[in-house]
Amino acid sequence: xxxxxxxxxxxxxxxxxxxxxxxxxxxxxxxxxxxxxxxxxxxxxxxxxxxxxxxxxxxxxxxxxxxxxxxxxxxxxxxxxxxxxxxxxxxxxxxxxxxxxxxxxxxxxxxxxxxxxxxxxxxxxxxxxxxxxxxxxxxxxxxxxxxxxxxxxxxxxxxxxxxxxxxxxxxxxxxxxxxxxxxxxxxxxxxxxxxxxxxxxxxxxxxxxxxxxxxxxxxxxxxxxxxxxxxxxxxxxxxxxxxxxxxxxxxxxxxxxxxxxxxxxxxxxxxxxxxxxxxxxxxxxxxxxxxxxxxxxxxxxxxxxxxxxxxxxxxxxxxxxxxxxxxxxxxxxxxxxxxx
Amino acid sequence: xxxxxxxxxxxxxxxxxxxxxxxxxxxxxxxxxxxxxxxxxxxxxxxxxxxxxxxxxxxxxxxxxxxxxxxxxxxxxxxxxxxxxxxxxxxxxxxxxx
Numbered sequence: 499x500x501x502x503x504x505x506x507x508x509x510x511x512x513x514x515x516x517x518x519x520x521x522x523x524x525x526x527x528x529x530x531x532x533x534x535x536x537x538x539x540x541x542x543x544x545x546x547x548x549x550x551x552x553x554x555x556x557x558x559x560x561x562x563x564x565x566x567x568x569x570x571x572x573x574x575x576x577x578x579x580x581x582x583x584x585x586x587x588x589x590x591x592x593x594x595x596x597x598x599x600x601x602x603x604x605x606x607x608x609x610x611x612x613x614x615x616x617x618x619x620x621x622x623x624x625x626x627x628x629x630x631x632x633x634x635x636x637x638x639x640x641x642x643x644x645x646x647x648x649x650x651x652x653x654x655x656x657x658x659x660x661x662x663x664x665x666x667x668x669x670x671x672x673x674x675x676x677x678x679x680x681x682x683x684x685x686x687x688x689x690x691x692x693x694x695x696x697x698x699x700x701x702x703x704x705x706x707x708x709x710x711x712x713x714x715x716x717x718x719x720x721x722x723x724x725x726x727x728x729x730x731x732x733x734x735x736x737x738x739x740x741x742x743x744x745x746x747x748x749x750x751x752x753x754x755x756x757x758x759x760x761x762x763x764x765x766x767x768x769x770x771x772x773x774x775x776x777x778x779x780x781x782x783x784x785x786x787x788x789x790x791x792x793x794x795x796x797x798x799x800x801x802x803x804x805x806x807x808x809x810x811x812x813x814x815x816x817x818x819x820x821x822x823x824x825x826x827x828x829x830x831x832x833x834x835x836x837x838x
Numbered sequence: 839x840x841x842x843x844x845x846x847x848x849x850x851x852x853x854x855x856x857x858x859x860x861x862x863x864x865x866x867x868x869x870x871x872x873x874x875x876x877x878x879x880x881x882x883x884x885x886x887x888x889x890x891x892x893x894x895x896x897x898x899x900x901x902x903x904x905x906x907x908x909x910x911x912x913x914x915x916x917x918x919x920x921x922x923x924x925x926x927x928x929x930x931x932x933x934x935x936x
Contacts, residue, residue, distance in 0.1 A: 570850060573847070573849045573850075574849065581844065584842065584843075584844045584856065589858060606848050607854070607900065
């Protein structure tokens with residue numbers, strides 16, 4: 499009776515077929531994700547009965563028609579999604595779904611990273627989180643006040659410097675995580691090396707290379723689609739829950755420092771959620787106090803990386819020089835010379 | 839010499855095998871099976887023996903078994919290895935050396 503079942507794989511450029519998937523996901527109360535590159539669908543005759551998508555190294559939008567569940571169709575979908583990922587040399591995969599499917603995907607080789615609000619789960623097909631946690635444990639420092647900061651620093655400004663300096667003064671030890679994802683104007687290597695140069699005088703600081711578990715396309719896809727203003731609270735909450743339950747507890751982090759956010763809606767919303775999620779008891783891990791530090795200003799306007807990027811574009815170096823540390827300014831000048 | 843490769847499916851009575859090269863000449867096996875309580879040692883032994891026959895080491899093998907019979911597991915593993923080595927198999931017999 500399965501003889502009319504067919505599986506197909508196609509990319510997101512096929513708008514007619516993508517529209518059909520969107521309808522199918524709607525029926526199954528799932529949202530279409532805009533970053534999916536490859537879709538897998540299963541049809542019985544002409545009727546769609548299951549689908550799934552691959553976005554980077556994340557499997558998502560996996561759905562089976564309610565009348566066809568329990569027939570192992572999802573195994574077909576996952577098999578084809580795995581194949582699609584592996585032929586693209588993506589071996590270390592993540593998966594988004596809903597909590598009722600945890601066990602099921604566990605049987606497909608995925609381990610739970612975090613569950614959030616009974617609505618969303620993130621899983622991975624490796625033991626990378628476990629290994630990362632071991633590494634963090636070895637970097638743990640003693641102290642009453644263990645601070646933390648997560649920054650992108652695109653690029654490193656006097657604002658970042660001020661935030662880190664203040665946090666470092668107030669902490670016995672400060673852990674800084676630099677967002678690893680290459681989704682910014684400046685590369686990860688440039689961003690982290692500018693931070694390193696800009697804070698070399700601070701002695702109670704560990705600079706961590708970010709990971710898939712801190713503001714990455716895996717844990718927080720909508721963070722990187724800012725221009726579309728798709729502020730998805732659920733992803734923000736998931737990211738913060740991972741930070742608190744899976745990472746911060748291994749370093750004994752007690753505080754998280756953030757700069758006030760006057761411009762960016764996504765970041766502003768993230769900061770609001772941060773207070774809610776980190777500071778309230780959740781029965782899983784210790785609470786983390788969120789400390790907002792006012793941004794420093796130049797010319798009565800807050801210093802931000804977006805302002806620096808704008809000035810750079812406008813070639814307004816006279817103003818720019820006031821917003822960034824000398825180390826960053828020298829780096830930017832080199833870039834300008836290279837352009838000429 | 840060896841690339842990453844995979845073979846099989848996650849469907850019932852089948853097995854999904856991924857093979858990845860690693861440093862050194864060890865064989866690392868991550869096995870998860872719906873019949874692990876009864877057969878995990880046997881499956882692991884089968885995988886090690888098959889790799890030995892084929893002269894393969896320095897690999898990480900990820901096995902998602904859905905209750906496949908032993909010849910299915912062996913065939914899937916051989917296929918994954920051939921794909922990883924980009925060679926054509928000599929089916930039948932035991933001369934499946936690569």
